[in-house]
Amino acid sequence: MTSIALRALRKEYNGQVAIPNLDLDIADGEFFTLLGPSGCGKTTLLRMIAGFNSIESGTIAFDDVVINDRSPSARNIGMVFQSYALFPQMSAGKNVAFGLQTRNVDRAESARRVAAALEQVHMAHLKDRLPGEMSGGQQQRVALARALVIRPAVLLMDEPLSNLDAKLRVEMRDTIREAQREAGITTVYVTHDQEEAMAVSDRIAVMNLGVVQQVGSPAEIYRNPANRFVAEFIGKTNLIERDLLQRNGASLLELGDGVTIDVGAAIDPAATGKVQVSVRPEAVQVGDGGLSAEVVEETFLGSHSQIRARLRTGETIEFLEFSRRDALWARGEQVSLQLNTDMLTYFDAASGVSIMRGAAK
Incomplete structure (x- = not known):
């Protein structure tokens, strides 16, 4: 060898x-x-x-x-x-x-x-x-x-x-x-x-x-x-941009519709300013209390469906649906999207470089 x-x-x-x-x-x-x-x-x-x-x-x-x-x-x-x-x-x-x-x-x-x-x-x-x-x-x-x-x-x-x-x-x-x-x-x-x-x-x-x-x-x-x-080239991902907020010593991102996540344990403590959140399709599921969105299109792929939905901000989120449903999502149908925060990654909005703790260099 x-x-x-x-x-x-x-x-x-x-x-x-x-x-x-x-x-x-x-x-x-x-x-x-x-x-x-x-x-x-x-x-x-x-x-x-x-x-x-x-x-x-x-x-x-x-x-x-x-x-x-x-x-x-x-x-x-x-x-x-x-x-x-x-x-x-x-x-x-x-x-x-x-x-x-x-x-x-x-x-x-x-x-x-x-x-x-x-x-x-x-x-x-x-x-x-x-x-x-x-x-x-x-x-x-x-x-x-x-x-x-x-x-x-x-x-x-x-x-x-x-x-x-x-x-x-x-x-x-x-x-x-x-x-x-x-x-x-x-x-x-x-x-x-x-x-x-x-x-x-x-x-x-x-x-x-x-x-x-x-x-x-x-x-x-x-x-x-x-x-x-790398995030966009390897597989599919959704990118949404938010301001990094500091409140009572916590680093927070307000995603909208009352959904706020604490990212202090995930990102570099020196990070500031605007942050881009990478959301893989498998990190999204339909559930109560999430981000309000409107279905744009569903593509049926046999084992699963690929759905695109538009948030109130105008940003598009793509997610996957594996459960069996009698009918496809209708265009314009309202859904609530929950994000698995353990599967999110974060980038500096200006440079595009990861601000995750221990990020690869």
Whole structure:
């Protein structure tokens, strides 16, 4: 297994800075995901690790050995691309064997390892099939086997599931996670899909404009986002803005309709001014004595409904309804919304930075 250390990395394209100054540590055997919107620098960073992109400054080290000057072929990496990149004239088995042939692995050992790799991704029965005769999911399984069979020090995956339909994406992400755990290979995975990232990752680095916003486990990032960008990008959230009030030594937020919450135990005591409250949809439920709201729309999703409602302030709150009801909420119907204060997070309204006690930095 291999650890990866990135130090002060900088990347420019035609004088435009894509990654200004990036530091990351990825542990031995870790499934580490680079997550962010299009253009945030995640694929650029992956290609820098692979050696496909040059770097302006900084270092990339595998197991404390700087590899900046090594060619991609000398870095002992396996790569899985979005486009599969299989040889169309070769069968699944020959595609998987190709990397072993270039490494001069003898025929018997190559055959054994190809069979094991195809079995690992549940494609042994299709070893003689050409890529054009396979579905997208099957081709991606072959591409994964091809990357694993060479026993790389590091596995790099660039949006490998984006060309698949929703059902296949779920199936393939389970296959990828299972194969990675079995092989124990340090893996760097790029995606813009939050749910995908949370399903497969040991840790996630959320990126925006070439800057890492937060690094942590899926649960840490979802429950304790470092800033407003992370809160809005990871899952769904509602943001409402209120003035932080000090009364009799207590820090309070008046949410409206007579609902006041004491946030003194949750936020940094130095916090002042306007606060944005992040309210996840699952932190909202219908009940008496809450915030008055009017239903705007309900979307029925089978296992649950997604409802948007408008507060008296004009702010919109989205929440989930899992209980079975004979009829959908009617547009304009009045509801009272209770908030689970244990699930709320708070940000400085001006900077967007978390003001939670012990917030990630």
